[in-house]
Amino acid sequence: MAQELMIVSRDLCFSYPESDHALFSHINFSIDGQGFFSLFGFSGSGKSTLARLIGGLLKPDSGSILRSGLEHSLFSYNTERLPGWITVREHLEDVAPPGRSELLLEIVSELDIVSFMDHKFPRLSMGQKNRVNFARYLLQDFDLLIADEVLANVDEPSRTRILAFMKRRYPEKMFIYISHNAREVAVFSKQVLVIPQAGANGITGLISLSGMDLDDFGTADKTLVQNKMIEILQASSRAV
Amino acid sequence: MRLIQFLVIFLTGIAILMIVKYTGGLSDYLIPPLHEILLVTGRDWTDFFMPAMNTTSVAVAGHVFALFLAAVVAFIARTGSRVAGLVRTAAYNLQAYPVVAIAPIVFIFLGDGLASRLLIAALICYFPLLLSFLGIFSDPVVDVEHFFRQIGKLNSTTELSIRIFENLDKIITVVTGSGTLAMVGTIVAEFLAASNGIGYVIRKSLYQNNLAAILASLFFIGLFSSVYLMTVEFIGRTIKTRLAD
Structure with a gap:
């Protein structure tokens, strides 16, 4: 039987070496199960840093992030580039597992x-x-794919189509999607982790909200979507 | 373009010499008249052309050797291992020493033949190449390498290919610049003790106070040098265009 997918953060503290104050102080949160999760917050709130901590690209100063059932985790971000000397086709064929x-x-x-x-x-x-x-990441073996604003420059209809495809094609995987777009986060996510405004001690807690977990904008009730968006935006404006 | 630049600089130099000569009323012995310079260049051109070609071929060989050696050493030294650290430190310390100063020792041990000129040419352009290659080979191109690291497929070939491609402009500039240094190194070696090449011809002409022959030598070596550097730039541009288009 497959191990349950889970990420648990306990007392997570982190500060950048060049900074004299903490970015995260004693953060606790958990994500469990398959599906689509989001990290939401305003610019500079620490979304990418938290995503990198979850992905193991950064080490916490203290505390821990435990990952269970996530043998293969990948982290992608939007300024990544492909080698410039080969075509997209050649690259995708090269990096696709057999x-x-x-x-x-x-x-x-x-x-x-x-x-x-x-x-x-x-x-x-x-x-x-x-x-x-993003396509080359979707080709790989993974249990967890952290996508840090990977579709930031893609037009909205295409982005919606891609997110719907991800949910439909990989129902057994865990996605952590980092975005500024409150609407897509509200509609597609099972759970939204909102990073609130930092206080004097940095960010001391995340706000966990349930998402609508839909597969398409078309099936969403507009009023419910708006209410959920307001809830997310209010949470991100709150100081914790 | 390089050829035109060289011709403009050379002709400007000759023009300044002529202005100095005629305004200062200097003798033909000190600064020969223009027709004498043209006569010497046209009549005895093989006396300058062949040594200039000889010097250029030694410089090219030294340059290629230095390129190869710098690439190999930088490849080894790019990692974080102890040996790599040692090589890097040695390279940074050694490059601070003026290589020309050890040229006489090279002549003592290897004589005044080809080997000494080749070694000095290579040594003079080796360190700038090594330092540039070290920087390029050991500096990660995070946005391109990240994916390969994530999927566990960043081997040395991929890593090096990415770093070379992303720094191609820098590499072309450094290789072209070091080509000039290779020419300088060879000529300096020939000035010092060699019995061949354009540096040797200039040294002989200097002893005879023959400025016309020195100017003819400078013309031919400048011409060869420009053609060589143009060729290096052309090869660099062709590689870049082939890879990028």
């Missing part, structure tokens, strides 16, 4: 990157670069 040719075709089609498969990365638009970068 036996993933059908998945590759599916991802290429769903993320709408067919038309520039034979282009080199530096020639692509920002939105195309985001989609190609």
Whole structure:
């Protein structure tokens, strides 16, 4: 039987070496189960830092982040680049694990990157670069994929389509999605971890809200979406 | 462009010499007239052309050798191992020493032949190349390498390819700049003790106070140097275009 997917933070403290005050002080939170989770907060609130701590790219000063059932975790972010000397097609074929040719075709089609498969990365638009970068992560073996504003430059309809595809295609995986977009976070997420405004001791706690966990904007009740968005935005404006 | 730059600089230099000569009323012995310079250059051109070619070929060989050696050493020294740290420290300390100063020792041990000129040319352009390559090879291109690290596929070939590609402009500039140094190194070696090359011809002409021959030598070595650097830049541009397009 597969181990339950879980992330538990206990007394997490973190500060950047060049800073004289803590960014996170004794943070506790937990995420469990498969599905789509989000980290929400205003610019500079510490979303990416927390995502990096969860992904193991940064080490906490004290406290811990325990991950269970998440053997393969990946962290992607939006300014990543592909090697510039090969085409998108060559790169995706190179990095796709064996036996993933059908998945590759599916991802290429769903993320709408067919038309520039034979282009080199530096020639692509920002939105195309985001989609190609994310596509190569979706091709890999993973239990947890942390996506730090990976679709920041993608237009909204495409972003919605991609998020819906992720939820439909990978129901057994855990996603942690970092975004500034309150609407998509409200609609798609199972749980939203909101980073509130920092106090004198930094951020001392996260606000955990339930999301609507839908697969599409089309099925969402507009009033419920608006209420959820307001709830998320109010939480992120609150000082904790 | 380089060729035009060289011709402009060379002709400006000649023009200044002529202005100095005629305004100061200097003798033909000190600064020969223009027609004598042209006569010497045209009549005895093989006396300058062949040594200039000889010097250029030694400089090119020294440059290629230094490039290869710098690339290998920087590749080894790019890691965080103890040996790599030792190599890096040695490279930084050694580059502070003026290599030209040890040239006489090279001549004592290797004589005044090809080996000494080659070694001095290589040594003079080696350290700037090594320091640049060390910097480039050991500086991660995080936005490109991150994905390969995440999926556990960042081997040395991928890492090096990424770093070279991302720093191609810098590498082309450094290689071209070190090409000039290789020429300088070879000529300095020839000035000092060699029995061949354009530096040797200039040294002989200096002893004879023959400024026309010195100017003819400078013209040919400048010409060869410009052509060589143009070739290096052309190769760099071609590689870049092929990879990027």
